[in-house]
Amino acid sequence: MHLSTTLLLAITSYITSVCAADNDETVGSSSKRGLVFVPNSKYPSDNQVWVQPGSDLSWYYNYGIAASPAYSSTTQEDFEFVPMLWGTSTTFLTDIKSLVATGRNVTHVLTYNEPDGTSSTGGSAISPSVAAANWISQVEPLRALGIKTGAPAVTGSPRGITWLSNFFSACATAGTNCTVDFIPLHWYGNFEGLASFIGEIRGT
Secondary structure (H helix, E strand, O other): OOEOOOOOHHHHHHHHHHHHHHHOOOOOOOOOOEEEOOOOOOOHHHHHHHHOOOOOOOEEEOOOOOOOHHHOOOOOOOOEEOOEEOOOOOOHHHHHHHHHHOOOOOOEEEEEEOOOOOHHHOOOOOOHHHHHHHHHHHOHHHHHHOOEEEEEEOOOOHHHHHHHHHHHHHHHHOOOOOOEOEOOOOOOOOHHHHHHHHHHHHOO
């Protein structure tokens, strides 16, 4: 694996909040604070809570390739949309190039939501070898456009670590490092467990 920059997107907000609370400081906006956005169909006005003045969020994703209609009047500079390759695709590269060509400043992409998980629990259920082949054709070329790529977002379990290791091994077998710029983490336990999980991921 070639990791140029480790940016732990899924946990940065939590760690920043904990540190600020310990220091009794006010948390300002941060380029690392993001949102997984699921629209509120019952109370659509609530969707604007995340972009009102004073919000410390600067980016969001919605598991898809298209920006959310709720933020159609919000510029990419004010609230950046980060596209995601949720599962395998033969058009992701073309789709991202089209977004860029039409004026959307795409700077980062996310990939493969819990590929080691099952579809019944929201995972994309992709084998490491299939994901590696798809990454090489659809994600790796984006780096030439200056777009930063996120590693597959595996589950916070030993199975996830094994999957990620096998993914990078499959990339190496295919003759590429599948270079990633940051590693998203999924974690639902306590801080001690999170710290341990980060250590295991860094050793992958």
